[in-house]
Amino acid sequence: MVKLQMHKILKEPVIQKLYPMGDNEFQGTLTWIQSFMKRFDLSLRRKTKISQKLPEDTDAKLEEFKRFII
Numbered sequence: 001m002v003k004l005q006m007h008k009i010l011k012e013p014v015i016q017k018l019y020p021m022g023d024n025e026f027q028g029t030l031t032w033i034q035s036f037m038k039r040f041d042l043s044l045r046r047k048t049k050i051s052q053k054l055p056e057d058t059d060a061k062l063e064e065f066k067r068f069i070i
Contacts, residue, residue, distance in 0.1 A: 002036060003028035 009015055010023040037043065055061070 002033050002042075 006026060006028060007023060010019065010026055015022060
């Protein structure tokens with residue numbers, strides 16, 4: 001994803017004026033991507049699909065706990 005976004009950025013007219021051969025010369029190697037992510041403190045993460053579900057008697061247990069504390 002980082003590599004694809006970099007190719008999009010290198011095709012922008014303002015960037016092409018600064019780096020005319022930028023898109024043709026850019027390889028986006030694994031080392032470059034890792035260094036880029038480290039430099040900007042990025043990490044690869046994904047959403048978890050399994051979520052913890054509360055028991056059905058949660059309200060009753062909370063009330064019981066409140067009475068115990070009081």
